[in-house]
Amino acid sequence: MRRLLAFATFLSWASVASADPTLIGQWISDRAASAAFNEEHVRFQAKTAAFLKDAMGRLVVTFNSDKVSYDLPNFTTTIEGKKFPITGYSESHAYTVVATTPKSVAIRTIEPVSHEPVVVVYNFVSPDSFWIYAGTSGSHVREYFKRVEVK
Numbered sequence: 001m002r003r004l005l006a007f008a009t010f011l012s013w014a015s016v017a018s019a020d021p022t023l024i025g026q027w028i029s030d031r032a033a034s035a036a037f038n039e040e041h042v043r044f045q046a047k048t049a050a051f052l053k054d055a056m057g058r059l060v061v062t063f064n065s066d067k068v069s070y071d072l073p074n075f076t077t078t079i080e081g082k083k084f085p086i087t088g089y090s091e092s093h094a095y096t097v098v099a100t101t102p103k104s105v106a107i108r109t110i111e112p113v114s115h116e117p118v119v120v121v122y123n124f125v126s127p128d129s130f131w132i133y134a135g136t137s138g139s140h141v142r143e144y145f146k147r148v149e150v151k
Helices: 002-017 031-041 046-055
Strands: 025-029 060-063 067-072 075-079 082-086 089-094 096-101 104-110 117-126 129-133 142-147
Touching: 031 046, 031 129, 031 142, 046 075, 089 104
Parallel strands: none
Antiparallel strands: 025 060, 025 142, 060 067, 067 089, 075 082, 096 104, 104 117, 117 129, 129 142
């Protein structure tokens, strides 16, 4: 009986600690879906909305069984008629699945750039589309992602 209980405890821990198969793969930010939601539901200054619309659609997120990689290329954006270079980044961090529901997966990882520990909830619209809250400051800005087809 003890062995069965130990095995059951291990299985429940292992299922939380391992990757969720719905996340595995490569995802790219969906500029059109992100802009559509944010323009309708979030109040921005015009220059902030323009910057976010230009910035989204570039980030690629790749999940394997225990690491998440973030790749944002360098790009140039225009704000109020002036061009500004934005420095991208490429980082990988370990992650752990902390909770799942039929339509969401929450992971604990390290936030790119700031390197702060975070819990991120991936809210699935379909098996090949999810959204997250962009930023951790209580903002309602969403960034949508779509699965990249591997050819």
